[in-house]
Amino acid sequence: MNKRASWKQLLPTLGPGALWLFVFTLIPTLLIFYASFLQRDPHGWLGGPLTLENYRRFLGLTSEGFDPIYLRILGRSLLLGFVTTLVSVLIGYPFAFFIAGSPRKNLLLLLVVLPFWTNFLIRVYAWIVIFQRKGVLNALLGYLGFDPVMLYPSWTAVYVGTIYTYLPFLILPLYASVEKIDWTLLEAAYDLGAGRIQGFWHAIFPQTLPGLVAGVLLVFIPAVGTFVISDLLGAGKAILIGNVIQQQFGASRDWAFGSAAAFVLMAVVLTGLWLYARWAGERGMEELV
Amino acid sequence: MTTRRWLSLHGALVLLFLYLPIAVIVVLSFNESKYGVAWHGFTLKWYRQLLAHTRIHPYVWNTLIVAAVSTFVSTILGTLLALGLSRFRFPGRNGLLFLLYIPVVIPDVVMGVSLLLFFAWVQHAVSALHLGLTTVILAHISFQIAYVTLVVKSRLAGLDPSLEEAAADLGAHGWARFWKVTFPLIAPGIAAAALLAFTLSLDDFVITFFTAGPGATTLPIYIFSSVKRGVTPEVHALSTLMILVTTLVLIAVQRVQTRR
Numbered sequence: 001m002n003k004r005a006s007w008k009q010l011l012p013t014l015g016p017g018a019l020w021l022f023v024f025t026l027i028p029t030l031l032i033f034y035a036s037f038l039q040r041d042p043h044g045w046l047g048g049p050l051t052l053e054n055y056r057r058f059l060g061l062t063s064e065g066f067d068p069i070y071l072r073i074l075g076r077s078l079l080l081g082f083v084t085t086l087v088s089v090l091i092g093y094p095f096a097f098f099i100a101g102s103p104r105k106n107l108l109l110l111l112v113v114l115p116f117w118t119n120f121l122i123r124v125y126a127w128i129v130i131f132q133r134k135g136v137l138n139a140l141l142g143y144l145g146f147d148p149v150m151l152y153p154s155w156t157a158v159y160v161g162t163i164y165t166y167l168p169f170l171i172l173p174l175y176a177s178v179e180k181i182d183w184t185l186l187e188a189a190y191d192l193g194a195g196r197i198q199g200f201w202h203a204i205f206p207q208t209l210p211g212l213v214a215g216v217l218l219v220f221i222p223a224v225g226t227f228v229i230s231d232l233l234g235a236g237k238a239i240l241i242g243n244v245i246q247q248q249f250g251a252s253r254d255w256a257f258g259s260a261a262a263f264v265l266m267a268v269v270l271t272g273l274w275l276y277a278r279w280a281g282e283r284g285m286e287e288l289v
Numbered sequence: 290m291t292t293r294r295w296l297s298l299h300g301a302l303v304l305l306f307l308y309l310p311i312a313v314i315v316v317l318s319f320n321e322s323k324y325g326v327a328w329h330g331f332t333l334k335w336y337r338q339l340l341a342h343t344r345i346h347p348y349v350w351n352t353l354i355v356a357a358v359s360t361f362v363s364t365i366l367g368t369l370l371a372l373g374l375s376r377f378r379f380p381g382r383n384g385l386l387f388l389l390y391i392p393v394v395i396p397d398v399v400m401g402v403s404l405l406l407f408f409a410w411v412q413h414a415v416s417a418l419h420l421g422l423t424t425v426i427l428a429h430i431s432f433q434i435a436y437v438t439l440v441v442k443s444r445l446a447g448l449d450p451s452l453e454e455a456a457a458d459l460g461a462h463g464w465a466r467f468w469k470v471t472f473p474l475i476a477p478g479i480a481a482a483a484l485l486a487f488t489l490s491l492d493d494f495v496i497t498f499f500t501a502g503p504g505a506t507t508l509p510i511y512i513f514s515s516v517k518r519g520v521t522p523e524v525h526a527l528s529t530l531m532i533l534v535t536t537l538v539l540i541a542v543q544r545v546q547t548r549r
Contacts, residue, residue: 018370028404095303121509129317129326
C-alpha cells in the first residue's frame with residue numbers, strides 16, 4: 001500500500017465496487033436527506049417546496065403548541081439502547097473470560113455464534129411462545145405453584161428480546177480482545193503490590209477496551225434502530241423510532257416525515273461512530289465486522 | 290479457583306439463556322398438539338404438512354435465488370474492492386472506506402427505507418425497477434458488498450508481502466501474479482466472506498421487507514407475516530429446518546477458516 005496507483009490499476013479493481021456503492025449507498029442516503037425537506041403530495045409521493053416542517057414536527061413544534069411525542073419516542077429508543085448495552089456488558093464481559101479460559105473454546109464460540117445466525121424472527125418469536133398467557137413461563141410458574149404473569153405484550157418482553165438478540169454482538173468482539181490479553185502484565189501488577197481489583201483495573205481492563213467499545217457499538221446501534229422486536233413483542237403498542245420510520249414509509253405513507261425521522265436516527269448513530277472512529281482509527285473500524 | 294467456578298456457573302446460565310428459546314421452537318415442532326405449549330406426544334406430521342404445503346415452495350426458491358445471485362455478485366465486487374483498497378493509495382480512499390462502512394453501521398431500517406426511496410424515485414423518473422426480486426437482489430448486494438470487502442481486506446492485511454515480492458522478482462506481474470500467488474492465498478478468506486454474505490442474505494428480513502414487492506416473498510417475510518397472523522406448527526418445523534441449515538453452514542465456515 002505504499003505506491004500511488006494509476007488509473008489503469010484502480011479502475012478494474014475499485015471501479016465496479018465504487019460505482020455500486022455510489023449508486024446504491026451514497027445516492028439513497030442523500031435522497032433520504034433531500035426527501036426530509038420535501039412534503040407529502042396528495043398521491044402519497046413527495047413534492048416541493050423545500051420546508052423545515054418535518055423537523056419542526058419531529059421536535060414537537062406544532063401549530064397547537066409544543067408536543068414532543070417524537071422526541072419522547074426517540075428518548076425511549078435511546079433508553080432501550082443504553083439499558084440493552086449495559087445489561088449485555090454485565091452478562092457478556094464475564095462470559096468472554098469464561099470462553100477464553102475454557103479448554104473447549106471453539107465449541108463455545110460456535111455455541112455463541114449459532115443463535116446469532118439463527119433467523120432473527122424465529123428467535124424473537126420464540127420469546128412470544130415463552131411469554132404469552134399460556135406460554136412456557138406460565139406453565140413453569142403454574143407447575144411451581146405461582147400465579148401466572150402477563151409479559152406478552154409488554155416492554156419487559158421487548159427489553160428481554162432486544163438483549164437476547166444483540167448479546168452475541170457484544171460477546172464476539174470482546175472475546176477477540178480477551179483472547180489476546182497479555183497476562184504477564186497482571187503478574188507485574190501483583191509484583192508491584194496491586195490488589196486483585198487494582199490489578200484487574202490497571203492491567204487487564206485496558207486491554208479489553210478495544211473489543212468492549214466495538215461490542216458496545218454493535219449492540220447499541222441496532223438496538224436503538226429496531227422496529228421488529230418492538231413490533232412483535234410489544235404487539236404494536238411499544239413504539240420506538242424504528243416503528244415511526246416503518247409506519248411513515250408503510251401505512252401512513254408520509255415519506256417526507258419518515259425521511260426526517262430516518263435522518264435523525266442516522267445522525268445519532270453516525271455521531272457516535274464518528275467519535276469511535278476518531279478514537280479507534282481504521283483498525284478499530286475493522287473490529288466492527 | 291473460586292473465580293473460575295463463578296465464571297463457569299455464569300457461563301452455563303448464559304448458554305441456557307441463549308438456547309432456551311431455540312430449544313422451545315425445536316421441541317414444539319415435534320409436538321402433537323396444535324395449540325399451546327403442553328406436550329401431547331411426538332409427531333413428524335408438521336414436517337410432512339410443511340413439505341406438502343406447496344404454497345411455501347416459491348418462498349424457498351425466492352430466498353435461495355436472492356441469496357445465490359447476490360452472493361455471487363457481491364463476492365466478486367467485494368474481493369476486487371478489497372484488493373484495490375489494500376494495495377493502492379489514492380485520493381478519496383477515506384471517503385470510499387466511509388461509504389463502505391455505511392451499510393455495516395447504520396440501522397437496517399434506515400438502509401431499508403433509503404433503498405425503497407431510491408427505487409421508488411427511479412421508478413418515478415424512468416418507470417424502471419419496480420419492486421420485486423430484482424430490487425431485493427440489488428439491495429442485498431448493497432449490504433453484502435461491505436461485509437465481503439472487509440473480510441477479504443483483513444485476510445489481505447495478514448498476508449506475508451514477501452510472497453508477492455518474490456513472485457514479482459520472478460517476473461510475475463499484474464493479473465498473472467494475482468491468479469498464481471495472491472488468489473490461492475486469500476481463497477479461504479474469499480470463501481468465508483461468500484458464506485457470510487450468503488447467510489446474511491438468507492437471514493435478512495428488514496431490508497427485504499422494504500424492497501420486496503408482490504411476488505418477491507422470501508422465507509423471513511413469510512415467517513414475519515405468520516407471526517403477525519398467528520403461527521401454525523408448520524412454522525415451528527420450518528424454523529427448525531432453518532436452524533439446521535444455519536448450523537451446517539456455520540460448521541462449514543469454521544472448517545474452511547481453521548484449515549488456513
